Amino acid sequence: LQPQPTVQGALELIDTLATWLKKLTGMPEVAMSPKAGAHGELCGMLAIRAALEARGDARQVVLVPESAHGTNPATAAFCGYAVENIPANARGRVDVEALLARLGPDVAAVMITNPNTCGLFEPDMIQICAAVHAAGGFVYCDGANFNAIVGRVRPGDLGIDAMHINLHKTFSTPHGGGGPGSGPVVFSAALAPFAPLPFVRKTRDGFELVEEMQARVSTDHDHSFGRMVAFHGQMGMFVRALSYMMSHGADGLRQVAEDAVLNANYILSSLKDIYTAPFADTGPCMHEALFSDDFLNGTGLTTLDLAKALIDEGFHPMTMYFPLVVHGAMLVEPTETESKASLDQLIGAMRHVAERMLADPDDWHASPYLAPRRRLDETAAARKPVLSYKAA
Structure with a gap:
């Protein structure tokens, strides 16, 4: 053409x-x-x-x-x-x-x-x-x-x-x-x-x-x-x-990988005392920190409840229920672009939510409370998606 x-x-x-x-x-x-x-x-x-x-x-x-x-x-x-x-x-x-x-x-x-x-x-x-x-x-x-x-x-x-x-x-x-x-x-x-x-x-x-x-x-x-x-x-x-490649250069791309891995391990080490980290004892993670909801056993709460609660803290939730080999998986991928300050904010929010859930498990099934859209029917959205605007 x-x-x-x-x-x-x-x-x-x-x-x-x-x-x-x-x-x-x-x-x-x-x-x-x-x-x-x-x-x-x-x-x-x-x-x-x-x-x-x-x-x-x-x-x-x-x-x-x-x-x-x-x-x-x-x-x-x-x-x-x-x-x-x-x-x-x-x-x-x-x-x-x-x-x-x-x-x-x-x-x-x-x-x-x-x-x-x-x-x-x-x-x-x-x-x-x-x-x-x-x-x-x-x-x-x-x-x-x-x-x-x-x-x-x-x-x-x-x-x-x-x-x-x-x-x-x-x-x-x-x-x-x-x-x-x-x-x-x-x-x-x-x-x-x-x-x-x-x-x-x-x-x-x-x-x-x-x-x-x-x-x-x-x-x-x-x-x-x-x-x-x-x-x-x-x-x-x-x-x-x-x-992106040329702005970093070959050495800079190596640093990209190192920073991504460092950020993920910082999150892992900062939260593994309260969140269940199934593979934390096998050595450093790569650029993703993996947790499970096993620490919530007995509360009636799950990964979904915790992820929804994070919305009220101002954070987009992490990847949920993946990988499938870990029950109630929470996969956090900070990448190389996040500063320590932003990582500390996320860590603080995740600790705050987890501590409150363990102390008082009631009323978390309805979170988030501050979002304009709260608990959607995600099953219906997946099975019957509406992919274009339709006037009422």
């Missing part, structure tokens, strides 16, 4: 961002077009399916740890695979022995989240990836928690074959209101030939957007599974993400 010679700046920006993502992950190829995290998952799994089909391998099973993101099994099922869960161990990590015991000629891939949804780093990733590869499968890593390790750990060095990167999380592009998102996918050398179109290529005369399979010059890219979207991806998110 637009002559490519007139958009050289935009194409160069996409190529520059792609180069940053490849360097940060240690992966040789990237697809920029996926428009969100789950869309990126689908892209990665379609590439895995294409690679297996290219070698005539009809594997039908994808293994998904309990500590992985909830979209992972949905993505695998959407691609036609049977999904089998791998349990978490008592330390909140993947049960490696259970995973290794299940590997076999029918396993196409393992979809693993690292750091996982318990806010913990998976220390056995190199062993897991090597074992999956030895069994003939691929490893997909959910990169939604890349914020905790960017600049410090390159997923490619761990043996990952494909991973999406949520630009709207790790690289500060807007995440409010459900989007817009952007989920580029990086690929290992084994999957690079199957990456989707289009892609930007630097030429002697500038940059070009390659949109046809036959236009690929290198035979290394002859097996693309096709396209994910009609155009090149979320251009506005590309601009914001690259601006």
Whole structure:
């Protein structure tokens, strides 16, 4: 729709961002077009399916740890695979022995989240990836928690074959209101030939957007599974993400990860004496501090009541009831951008609410009291959403 010679700046920006993502992950190829995290998952799994089909391998099973993101099994099922869960161990990590015991000629891939949804780093990733590869499968890593390790750990060095990167999380592009998102996918050398179109290529005369399979010059890219979207991806998110990267620089991005992890551990250490912290004794968390509502046992109150009460304290509630491996989960993700002063405000509010609930459990089922909308029918909202305005 637009002559490519007139958009050289935009194409160069996409190529520059792609180069940053490849360097940060240690992966040789990237697809920029996926428009969100789950869309990126689908892209990665379609590439895995294409690679297996290219070698005539009809594997039908994808293994998904309990500590992985909830979209992972949905993505695998959407691609036609049977999904089998791998349990978490008592330390909140993947049960490696259970995973290794299940590997076999029918396993196409393992979809693993690292750091996982318990806010913990998976220390056995190199062993897991090597074992999956030895069994003939691929490893997909959910990169939604890349914020905790960017600049410090390159997923490619761990043996990952494909991973999406949520630009709207790790690289500060807007995440409010459900989007817009952007989920580029990086690929290992084994999957690079199957990456989707289009892609930007630097030429002697500038940059070009390659949109046809036959236009690929290198035979290394002859097996693309096709396209994910009609155009090149979320251009506005590309601009914001690259601006964020270049404003920090390589050293600054490493500091981003360190600050995100520091902030989460500050919250964890400040609240674990009153909130139940199921994995606090297993070492530092990553960029998310995980609590449960076990400390409220006997009061008749739950995570939902506490989250609603936080609204009256002026705070948007944390992620509730996720991950599923922890009962009544409360997942707090401060990121690198919060100051110590704002963290102290949150910690103070969470302590205040918890102490009052334990001292007097009555009347909390009706909170929040100060919000214009208090207790909505969330089940009806999920099952019968109204997504556009309708006049009364």
